[in-house]
Amino acid sequence: MAVLLVILAAASGCVIAARITLLIVTVRGGSMHPTFHHGDRVLVARRGPRALAKDVVVLVRLPEALNPTGSRNGPSLVLKRVVALPGDTAPGGVPVPPGHVFVxxxxxxxxxxxxxxPLQNDLVQGVVLTRLRKAPQPATRILRDRRMS
Known part of the structure; x- marks a missing residue:
């Protein structure tokens, strides 16, 4: 009985740790196409700014003022790729200041x-680790392909 309780406690601890450090996010929109598609599910590790590096895909919380859908929908979480870090010159000749990232x-x-x-580093919520599930292909494409053959 004691062994079962220890195993149960360890399993519970692992689940809690995973929920604290990992997120599963469903991609909405096409801003990361062709890497990710609308409906893909990705695994995101919650990490601080020390984990930031060029070419890493990150989950970013846009401030209300930058939210293209308006604040009525709450904070906008988006996937973007890091292309410049503090001290770098970003595309368009924009210098990236300390504590910021260009995505x-x-x-x-x-x-x-x-x-x-550039966005402040504290707006980065995490780093994408992997795609968990690809978005299902639309049925209309399958039907169109069959008609062509």
Whole structure:
């Protein structure tokens, strides 16, 4: 009985630790296309600014003033790629100040630091570790492909 309680306590501890350090996020929109698609699910590790590096995809909380959907929907969480760190010169010749990061979406029409400038490091909520599940392909594409053959 004591062994079972120890195993149960250890398993509970692991679940709690995972919930504190990891997030599962569903991608909404196409700003990270072709890397991620609308409906993909990704695993995000909550990390501080020390984990930031160039070419890492991060989960960012946009401030209300930058939220393209308006504050009525709450804070906007978006996936973006880090392209410049403090001391770097970002695309467009923008210098990145200390404590900031320059992030862009993989899609050319992404709403990102090219529009609003570098973001403070504390707006980075975590780093994407991996895609857990690809978004299902739309049925219309399958039907269209069958008609063509």
């Amino acid at each position: 862009v979406g993989d899609a050319e029409d992404s709403y990102d630091s090219r529009h609003f400038g």
